[in-house]
Amino acid sequence: MFPYKTSLKFNKSIKEPLYLQLANQFILLIREGKIIPGTKLVGSRTLADLLKVHRKTIVACYEELLLQGWVESVPKKGTFVNKKLPIIQKITLTNATKAFKRQNSGFSFYENNHLLKKITEKRNGFMYVNDGTSDTRLxxxxxxxxxxxxxxxxxxxxxxxxxxxxxxxxxxxxxxxxxxxxxxxxxxxxxxxxxxxxxxxxxxxxxxxxxxxxxxxxxxxxxxxxxxxxxxxxxxxxxxxxxxxxxxxxxxxxxxxxxxxxxxxxxxxxxxxxxxxxxxxxxxxxxxxxxxxxxxxxxxxxxxxxxxxxxxxxxxxxxxxxxxxxxxxxxxxxxxxxxxxxxxxxxxxxxxxxxxxxxxxxxxxxxxxxxxxxxxxxxxGDLDRHIRKLMKIYLQRRDLFCKLLKEELSDYFQFNVPKGGMAVWLRLNKQYSWTQVSEEAIKHKLVIGEWQRYDLANKKHNGIRIGFASYTKEEIIQFIERLTATCKSIKKAL
Ligand SMILES: Cc1ncc(COP(=O)(O)O)c(C=O)c1O
CATH class of the missing domain: 3.40.640.10 (Type I PLP-dependent aspartate aminotransferase-like (Major domain))
Structure with missing residues (x-):
């Protein structure tokens, strides 16, 4: 006999009526293929004895299953799991966990290769190049x-x-x-x-x-x-x-x-x-x-x-x-x-x-x-006040960022000091490539990101945008140190 006693559990302290708790568990067992279509369910009296509940509870549970179409009642024979239920794939414990980790859909859909954005999780201790975002701390x-x-x-x-x-x-x-x-x-x-x-x-x-x-x-x-x-x-x-x-x-x-x-x-x-x-x-x-x-x-x-x-x-x-x-x-x-x-x-x-x-x-x-x-x-007027405050801070950051770029990195990059905005357009000297820089930069805990997106027209200008506004003074110094170390390693290896 199916192990009803160990498979059916109910909780008398919750509001849901017992017959419904039982019916829902029967449905789950049927859906999971543990009780297959055509199976005769144990009689209501026997099940009531097994589970130590009133027989009326079992009768109500079977009626509920009947109403929902999960079981059918055959006069003088008993209650059977509906034979016409679509075939349900048996889920074993191992492939049940796999199903929840599923990566690929079970249907086809239109993927679009134009869509470039990669979703990356940020790692602690790394600095990420952005193309001109605000400092959210402000x-x-x-x-x-x-x-x-x-x-x-x-x-x-x-x-x-x-x-x-x-x-x-x-x-x-x-x-x-x-x-x-x-x-x-x-x-x-x-x-x-x-x-x-x-x-x-x-x-x-x-x-x-x-x-x-x-x-x-x-x-x-x-x-x-x-x-x-x-x-x-x-x-x-x-x-x-x-x-x-x-x-x-x-x-x-x-x-x-x-x-x-x-x-x-x-x-x-x-x-x-x-x-x-x-x-x-x-x-x-x-x-x-x-x-x-x-x-x-x-x-x-x-x-x-x-x-x-x-x-x-x-x-x-x-x-x-x-x-x-x-x-x-x-x-x-x-x-x-x-x-x-x-x-x-x-x-x-x-x-x-x-x-x-x-x-x-x-x-x-x-x-x-x-x-x-x-x-x-x-x-x-709060927005305008906020902008005026940011302007002062970003101006200082732009000046520091550009000063350090010029002092430390002019052997590698060309740029103009931007008159506005939150980023610098930085062109790498053509003897180097951004592929080299981004690979080496990782070793110095600097992530250059999707630099290819700046040249979708394939003009080979060797330029990318680097945001300065989101970094504090100390972070700018650290950023330039990491970029300088990156460039020096590449130069040495050439
Ligand atoms: C040129 C440009 N236009 C539009 C956007 C998108 O801005 P929003 O966050 O308002 O959608 C950005 C964001 O980086 C941007 O750089």
Missing amino acids: TPTEEIARIYRKIASKKNIYTFLDYNSTHGNIKLREVLAMYLNNSRGLKITKENILITRGSQMGMWLSSQLLLKENDIIVVGETNYSSADITFQYQKAQIKRVSVDENGLVIDQLEKFCKKQSIKAVYITSHHHHPTTVTLSAERRIHLLNLAQKYNFAIIEDDYDYDFNYNHAPILPLASHNISGNVIYIGSVCKTVAPVFRVGYLVASENFVNEAAKLRGYIDRQGDALLELTFAEFIKS
Whole structure:
């Protein structure tokens, strides 16, 4: 006989009725193939004796199993496990544990080789090169938490907890419209704003709405790799124009437009990603005129507008968006912290409405409480105060980082001191390669990361971006020491 006594356990102290506890265990035994279809179950009286429960409990359990279709009752013969149950694979203990560690799905799905990002776990004691992120230790978490708590404890807050507009919280849209108009010379209303979960979402939505297979989008010959990948995912054709010390070469773009129709230009006009240069005033006007003449969209990704060390910030292309050709994208993820997924897409009202519809299918809506928190954080002037504080710190870090680079590493690298942003564009002398550097660097507890992503166009410029803003003075010194030790080892081995 099946070992019912040892296989069926129940707990009299929990609320779940005994008959249900037993029924659920029977179901598990059947699903695991331990009691197979067609098996006759022991009579209710015998099982009640074995388990020391009232017979009514067993009868109720069998009835439950009958109702759910796990067993069938054959008059005058007894209760049998339903023969028509689909064949269940027997799971032995060893392959049950394997099943939980399963790495490969039991079905096929569309993998995409364009998607580059590797997921790496950070190791203690190692320094990781980033391409210009903020120092999260400087995040005003207490201030943000205070505002969040205040908002969340308001009496009428429940209305914000419901399903709401896919455009994002209306208060934040109003505050942002005012903020962007005052600080960046935009001329917009809340209807021109879609709140996103960061710049990347703005880019993704724009790409979905603008591009279909083989449509042309123009980018710099060096470009932000995630932007390239986002457009390639749409199977768009990426065409590249040169980038010099004044940004994208717009004359080349014009020649291109004369020959072929393009759908969009993606640009990081303020600080070109990755080389950090600023698009000159003359090229800005030229680009805007071309967009109007040839009816293409300009996706302006203003990812680090706030950090300018040598001059006042240059107004974005979006501030001259008379013809409605600019889609302006930004977020607080660089200025406050990447974890706060609050960004914006600014464009003509019809584009914003379409993007808002589409957004609802990847992310039903934003986080209204967080958005209200940021509305308050911006309106109260806290964001501007935070930026002013960061500016001073990042300026000192930039100066120290560049000074040490120059003093210790000019035999190996060339670079210009960036006028803004949080990273340096560093070109390795061509007698060395980043493969050598990254392999050697690991020995010195320095992880260079995905340096290949800076040359998706295969221009062999030998440059990568290295962020300085996230390191303290001591960390910068340590970073330069490790990089210097790396380079010296390579030189010695050559
Ligand atoms: C040029 C550029 N655009 C967009 C993003 C994405 O920013 P967010 O975190 O706001 O999605 C980044 C992030 O590193 C970036 O460097």
